[in-house]
Amino acid sequence: MDQASLQTLLADLPLGSLRYFATVGSTNDLAKCWAEAGAPDLALVAADEQTAGRGRLNRRWITPPGSALAFSLILKDTGEADVLRYTALGALAVCDALNAASPPVLLAQIKWPNDVIATQRKLAGVLAEAQWQGEKLTAVILGIGINVASPSVPPDEQLNYPATCVEAVLESPVDRWELLHAVLERLLFWREGLGTPEFLMAWGARLAFQGEWVQVSFEGQPPLEGQVLGLTADGRLRLRDRQGELQELHGGELNVRPLSGVKTLE
Ligand code: BTN
Numbered sequence: 001m002d003q004a005s006l007q008t009l010l011a012d013l014p015l016g017s018l019r020y021f022a023t024v025g026s027t028n029d030l031a032k033c034w035a036e037a038g039a040p041d042l043a044l045v046a047a048d049e050q051t052a053g054r055g056r057l058n059r060r061w062i063t064p065p066g067s068a069l070a071f072s073l074i075l076k077d078t079g080e081a082d083v084l085r086y087t088a089l090g091a092l093a094v095c096d097a098l099n100a101a102s103p104p105v106l107l108a109q110i111k112w113p114n115d116v117i118a119t120q121r122k123l124a125g126v127l128a129e130a131q132w133q134g135e136k137l138t139a140v141i142l143g144i145g146i147n148v149a150s151p152s153v154p155p156d157e158q159l160n161y162p163a164t165c166v167e168a169v170l171e172s173p174v175d176r177w178e179l180l181h182a183v184l185e186r187l188l189f190w191r192e193g194l195g196t197p198e199f200l201m202a203w204g205a206r207l208a209f210q211g212e213w214v215q216v217s218f219e220g221q222p223p224l225e226g227q228v229l230g231l232t233a234d235g236r237l238r239l240r241d242r243q244g245e246l247q248e249l250h251g252g253e254l255n256v257r258p259l260s261g262v263k264t265l266e
Helices: 003-009 027-036 083-101 166-170 176-192 197-205
Strands: 017-024 043-054 060-063 068-075 109-111 115-118 121-133 136-147 213-216 224-231 237-241 246-249 256-258
Touching: 003 017, 003 176, 017 027, 027 043, 027 068, 027 121, 027 136, 043 136, 060 068, 068 176, 083 109, 083 115, 083 121, 083 136, 083 176, 083 197, 136 176, 197 224, 213 237, 224 246
Parallel strands: 017 043
Antiparallel strands: 043 060, 043 068, 068 136, 109 115, 115 121, 121 136, 213 224, 213 256, 224 237, 237 246
């Protein structure tokens, strides 16, 4: 891939601007700098390889060359800094693109708040970061990483949740850049309806582990066990805990895993 070819491939989408790199540290970091330097709304940074990719909770995100998608979309005029909602926007777009590509083989779901899973393994992650100038929100950087081919899947022992890739789940080769196009198309679609009842319904419909018992870990605190009930109107995760109390969890330091199906978990 190169800048001109990607530009041609994405020409039918109303992107603000586009920068493609063979290798970068992190597309989110580049997008942040570009946003500060005046990038337009819907400017896109995409890379074949990342050498310092970042995930939530300061985790590393590996993007080896030729096997994954790593990109960051700059969203301006966002109005509010609801990072959880932007995270959902990314995850929902990935789910839609994957599910449309492969009915009924691949059922991609959202492992709240920011992972996309299929066959009980993670195949994509979303890192939404708000950018501020003093008190003013200037942009949201929506970073998405998708494992497409097997070299992008780290060994289980390096992970706190098992991973897979799109090609393994589909059992067929996938054109990364066509997939990027499909994800961006769904991102642009849902961005228009961000916060609408339809958006919330689609988000809820893609939520993994509905009705299942899960453990939620908070950094520096004991884990909470609860049954997944769904989402609140603002996208918090609704659980019923062991005492029968309702809990509504906001994003941040959470890590959801099912208590059943232990074999697939570390
Ligand atoms: C996670 O699962 O914790 C989120 C992973 C997000 C990775 C993507 S890859 C593109 C963008 N650049 C980064 O450094 N991170 C995001």
